Amino acid sequence: MEHCVDDNAWRTEDDSVELYRYVIRYRDLGLSAVAERLGWSEQRTAAAVERLRQLELVVPLFGERSNLGVSTPRSVASRLLTPLDRRIEALEHEAEGLRADLARYQVTYDEVVREVQDRQEFGTVAGLDTINAELEAVAGRCVEEVLTVQPGGGRKAESLAASWEPTRAMLERGVCMRTIYQHSARFHPATRQYAKQILGYGGAVRSIDECTDRLIIFDRKVAFIPARDDRQVALVIHQPAVVEFLVLVFERFWSIATPFADRNRAPEVKNLLSDVRLSIIKLLAEGETDTAIARRLGVSVRTCRSHIAKIYEEFGARSRCQLGVLIGRSGVLGPGGSQDAEVAEAS
Secondary structure (H helix, E strand, C coil): CCCHHHHHHHHHHHHHHHHHHHHHHHHCCHHHHHHHHCCCCCCCCCCHHHHHHHHCEEEEEECEEEEEECHHHHHHHHHHHHHHHHHHHHHHHHHHHHHHHHHEEEEEEEHHHHHHHHHHCCEEEECHCCCCCCHHHHHHHHCCCEEECCCCCCCHHHHHCCCCCCCHHHCCCEEEEEEEEEHHHHHHHHHHHHHHHHHHCCCEEEEEECCCCCCEEHHHHHHHEECCCCCCCEEECCCCCHHHHHHHHHHHHHHHEEEECCCCCCHHHHHCCCCHHHHHHHHHCCCCCCHHHHHHHCCCCCHHHHHHHHHHHHHCCHHHHHHHHHHHHHHHCCHHHHHHHHHHHHH
């Protein structure tokens, strides 16, 4: 029975749609007649009517509140929405004005910050987000050349995706870009794809077995290097002599690096693996641990140990000490290697 149902539990929106359908069909039916035919309480009916009245979809006939007439949604829409459209237009105009005002202040801010930075020979930037924002800002002002060293093997796909837009913008406006990776990056799909994009826009990419820490130089005027091992703080360098020294460091690595090809070809892979193995042999001879060698070559410890196992096999060594002696005797490290082996053997 109807009185057993709590009218407040009914959803007014659904009721108003049902009532609207009914009034359209029977037109000027009175309110009490509608309630009776639908089997609704007067409270439920009144709530649905009120919703339709708010939308101006029903109107009282001849000034009587009990009988209802119907308006079409299309005719009501323009009447109700026009004021809202005007308000939206006014807010958009206000937002555009505010955006333009703030843009003028941003220009002033950027100019002053640039002047202050240019007067400071050294500065620090803390936090990855802040560092990346500063790099993007300086990249936006770069007009001639950017030199980068990206050690540590392949880079995360997310980092590469985030850095591509400012990189592409520089390349499109004719900035000369040269990038150095470590050999291990050649076997990392995301980094290979990123290098391919750079090459496609006229940039140059090379790789090397072992190189310096991360280094980015813009227009030979400002350089970024890590100020901490975790790379959470960057040192920003404007001092001309130091920047020039870092450029010379880059050029030295660039001159001995291997061009980064579109595809890994078998002969090149063989040569790269030989370079990696030789670097590992040198570091083993220096007494470096597996972890330290892996970090310096930008490979995982597991990959590093796999190379070391093959080196043990090639030299026929059964211990680290014996391997050091055999490496020295082999002459693979040059003239000084055999002398070192004799000293190691004597000791």
